[in-house]
Amino acid sequence: MSSQPPPVAGRAALWIFAAALSLRLVFALATPVVSLAAGDQAEYVTIANNLLDGHGFAIAPGVPTPVRAPGYPAFVAAVYAASGRSPRAVLLAQAVLGAATCVLLLWLLRETVEEEKTARLGAILLAGYPILIYYSCRLLSETLFTFLLAVSMLLLARHARRGKPLEAALSGLVLGLAALVRPGVVLMPWLTLGLLLLAGRRRALAWIGYAAAFYLTLVPWTMRNQELFGVRNLAARGPGFGIYATG
Numbered sequence: 737m738s739s740q741p742p743p744v745a746g747r748a749a750l751w752i753f754a755a756a757l758s759l760r761l762v763f764a765l766a767t768p769v770v771s772l773a774a775g776d777q778a779e780y781v782t783i784a785n786n787l788l789d790g791h792g793f794a795i796a797p798g799v800p801t802p803v804r805a806p807g808y809p810a811f812v813a814a815v816y817a818a819s820g821r822s823p824r825a826v827l828l829a830q831a832v833l834g835a836a837t838c839v840l841l842l843w844l845l846r847e848t849v850e851e852e853k854t855a856r857l858g859a860i861l862l863a864g865y866p867i868l869i870y871y872s873c874r875l876l877s878e879t880l881f882t883f884l885l886a887v888s889m890l891l892l893a894r895h896a897r898r899g900k901p902l903e904a905a906l907s908g909l910v911l912g913l914a915a916l917v918r919p920g921v922v923l924m925p926w927l928t929l930g931l932l933l934l935a936g937r938r939r940a941l942a943w944i945g946y947a948a949a950f951y952l953t954l955v956p957w958t959m960r961n962q963e964l965f966g967v968r969n970l971a972a973r974g975p976g977f978g979i980y981a982t983g
Contacts, residue, residue, distance in 0.1 A: 752842060756863035756864075764830070772875050777874060781823070783813075785816070788817060788821070793809065803971065805970045805971040806957055807880065807914075808877035812875065827872065830880070833883040834868060834872040838859045839859065840887060843855075877917050881914055888908075888911040892907040892928065896931070905942070908949035909953055929943050957970060
C-alpha cells in the first residue's frame with residue numbers, strides 16, 4: 737500500500753481545510769473583542785502582556801506565578817508581538833490551527849482506519865463541530881492543545897505502521913509541548929506504552945525515546961516551579977488539576 741496519497745485525496749484535504757477555515761474565520765471576525773476580557777481569558781492575556789513587558793511569567797508584574805502552564809500564554813505573547821497586541825489576531829491564528837487540526841484528523845484516520853470515506857467523514861464532522869469552533873473564538877488553550885495533540889497522535893500512528901523511531905520521539909516531544917499547554921495529558925505516555933505493545937515488541941522499544949522526549953520537554957518548567965515554589969508541577973490551576981496539581 738503506497739504511503740503517498742493520490743491527488744484526489746490531496747484535494748480532499750485542501751477542501752476540508754478551506755471549509756473549516758472559512759467557518760472559523762466567520763466567527764473569529766464576528767466575535768466582539770470586549771468578550772475576550774473575562775475569566776480565564778483575562779488571566780492568559782495578563783501573563784502574555786507581562787511576558788512582553790519584561791515582567792516575567794506573572795499575573796502581578798514581577799511576581800512569578802505557578803497558576804498556569806506556560807504554553808498558551810507564550811503562544812498569545814508571540815501573536816501579540818507580531819500583531820501589535822491584537823486579540824483578534826490570536827483568534828485568526830487559532831482559526832488556522834483549528835482548520836489544520838481537521839486535516840490532521842483526516843490523515844490520522846487514513847493511517848488507522850484505512851478507509852477513505854470514514855476518514856473524510858470524520859474530518860468533515862470535526863470541521864463543523866460547534867464546540868471547537870466556539871473555543872477557536874476565545875482566548876483559551878483548547879485550540880492550541882487540540883492541534884498539538886493531533887500532531888502527536890499522527891506521528892505515533894505513523895510510527896506504529898512504519899516503525900521509524902524518530903517518529904515516536906517526535907510524537908513524545910509534541911505531546912510534551914501539549915502538556916505545557918494543558919497538563920492533563922501527563923499520564924498519556926503510559927497509555928501509549930500499552931498501544932505500542934499491541935503493535936508489537938519492536939514498536940514498544942521506541943517508547944523509550946518517546947517517553948524520554950516527552951518528559952525532557954517538561955524539565956525546564958518543572959525545575960522553574962521547583963526552584964520558585966517548591967513543587968515540580970506544571971500548573972496550580974486548570975486542566976489536569978486532579979492529576980497533577982500543586983497546593
